[in-house]
Amino acid sequence: MSRLSLFLFSLLFLSSFRGYAQTGVSVSPPRLYFESGNGNSNTQTITVTNVSAKNSLDLAVSLGDWEYDGKGENVTYPANTLPASCASWVSVKKEDNYFTLAPGEKKDIEVTITVPNALSDQLAAHTAVLYVSQMNPVDDVDHKGANIKVSIRSGIKLFHKLPAAKTKKLEIQNLVYGKTTNTINLFFENQGDVWGDGKIFTDFVNTQTGKKVSLDPIIFYSMPGNKREMDIPLPASLEKGKYTASVMIDYGDNNNLELGELSFSYE
Numbered sequence: 001m002s003r004l005s006l007f008l009f010s011l012l013f014l015s016s017f018r019g020y021a022q023t024g025v026s027v028s029p030p031r032l033y034f035e036s037g038n039g040n041s042n043t044q045t046i047t048v049t050n051v052s053a054k055n056s057l058d059l060a061v062s063l064g065d066w067e068y069d070g071k072g073e074n075v076t077y078p079a080n081t082l083p084a085s086c087a088s089w090v091s092v093k094k095e096d097n098y099f100t101l102a103p104g105e106k107k108d109i110e111v112t113i114t115v116p117n118a119l120s121d122q123l124a125a126h127t128a129v130l131y132v133s134q135m136n137p138v139d140d141v142d143h144k145g146a147n148i149k150v151s152i153r154s155g156i157k158l159f160h161k162l163p164a165a166k167t168k169k170l171e172i173q174n175l176v177y178g179k180t181t182n183t184i185n186l187f188f189e190n191q192g193d194v195w196g197d198g199k200i201f202t203d204f205v206n207t208q209t210g211k212k213v214s215l216d217p218i219i220f221y222s223m224p225g226n227k228r229e230m231d232i233p234l235p236a237s238l239e240k241g242k243y244t245a246s247v248m249i250d251y252g253d254n255n256n257l258e259l260g261e262l263s264f265s266y267e
Helices: none
Strands: 016-018 024-028 031-035 041-050 057-068 074-078 090-092 098-101 106-114 125-134 138-141 147-150 153-161 170-178 183-190 198-206 212-214 218-220 227-233 241-250 257-266
Touching: 024 125, 024 153, 031 041, 041 098, 057 153, 098 106, 106 153, 170 241, 170 257, 183 241, 183 257, 198 227, 218 227
Parallel strands: 031 153
Antiparallel strands: 016 024, 024 041, 041 106, 057 074, 057 098, 057 125, 090 106, 125 153, 138 147, 170 183, 183 227, 198 212, 198 218, 198 241, 241 257
8 A cells, every 4th residue: 555645736526527528537425434443444445437538537646635614615735734634544555546547437446544553633533635636638628619728636525533433513603693694694613523414404484474484404514623604595585574593403313403593673
């Protein structure tokens, strides 16, 4: 097994990417979840597919770090930059560092995480990102018909937890009505020791008429220690009046629910 050190190009956090008409690479799954203790290894597989119609792709595998910002957007960094990085624990086989795929060809790559015998931090959850980068830009055309060179990089998020990491706890810190933006501003925090993912459900009840309007659920992802702000827009069809907004964060089974309510006047 060989360690990875290459850092290249720009990132697309996608399970698949297709270029304009002729160039594309698909990498799946978009996330890998690992669990192992000190000194132990765990291996999972990703599949890389050249979906191009006529171009062979020269591809390289490399590593980096990532985290969510306060709005839940991905922010990337060089490998081993963040305190929660496990990039140095990740390896692939030597022959999978660089490879070529013919049009329509696919390749399975085994990704292994080996936890050090002794950890340098007290964190129970760590992350990294594995990149699959195209090394040979190919000719293509953009939507206006102009000739361009296309090069692609896809990122697969890697999550690792120690066996002791079992606490999922998300807590709503505040709900605020943004009168000028017609939004409900939700502030919440991941207070657990492992990632917390789920959906946010929002209902608006007119306290004068009893009419309820429900929004489509919003999918979210979070890591331990994340403090998140989310802007939930009021429905365009919402009638003027006095309301109670109920916001529920569902991040697991029935024991993992967080509920907040806010009364406001929509004028």
